[in-house]
Amino acid sequence: MREADVFELADHALRDVVERIKDDQWEREVPDAMRWRAGTRVLRDVVNHHAYDDIWVPDVLAGRTPAEVGDRYEGDLLGDDPRRSFARIVDTAVAAVREFEDLDKIVHLSYGDFPARVYLLHITIFRGFGAYDIARFAGMDTELPAPLVRGLWDMIEPEADELRAIGVFGPKITVPDDASPQDRLLALSGRDPSR
Template sequence: MKQAELFLQADAALRSVVDRITPQQLGLAAPAEWSQKPNPTLRDVLASHARDEAWVPDVLAGRTIEDAGTTYDGDLLGDDPVASYDRLNDRATAAITADLDPEKVVHLSYGDFPLAEYLQHVSVYRAFQAWSIARLIEVPFRLGDTLVDNLWEEIVPQIDGWREMGVFPPEVAVPADAGRETQLLGKAGYWQE
């Protein structure tokens, strides 16, 4: 399934950035739109991603928020946030590599969707968060050609609809000779010089 491949690529991209976060950077202020918490820090954002990773096996199994109850409440990061995130990421990766039915309906906090659509949603989120976090912590990062091509195929044809739903900010102009990754970031409203 194409969306499972996209998920694995985007999830690996996010992990590659998370693994470069230092303990000192966890206290950095993060943009307000990255979190529902007031005055979020990078640790708050990482905690949200950890919870998102933790949910993947349950979502794939068809569980609902009610089924999980308080399973994912509290601090999932502990004393070693990056290692804790990595453990949850390993579980999510293992769940995604199982035999999956793209039409299976999964239950999300914002409604029920076919599995393929859920994977598309979370892949887009992970990929652009990887890029954004890398910018915040000032580490070199590229989405990579394969991930860019897959994101392009998944989102560009319907980007105006995504934008209307508030998923993406307005498109940003990029240099005329920009490569495909920069073009994608511009279309999604993320590119910055």
């Protein structure tokens, strides 16, 4: 499966989870493990951070640097209709990735310059596991689409030790030999599927 296809599956899975957030859950305080960015306190902040990550995709793939983009995406990106705003941002990011072809092109991130394929790996992981983490936090069904689980496994498994070494994943969790593909994927990322 192409990197762009896995990205699209992950972004759509995240969009679908955001669509199911209940009105009374947006201001629910999140645990420390979900506070990836300074100022993240409640679920709305987590979703806004995912929107922020997504809204950068067209600029990053176009080769713009963080300095060129500046702070235009800072602040609340969700507005009065967070579900619709988030879906619109996802659609724009997915369209940019679909149109992008040069995976060896160097792109400029806040943490360095990387080939676009590495950038897609990073953001696809963030969205795929974000869909799971938000669904779990909000008490939703946490089952990810089977094609997404397969695509994430194929992208992540060869890189898992390196991702673990740089702190993206926690220690690998041991699961039974007959564990489901999703449980194996979660364990690979350091998430305990039994919790």
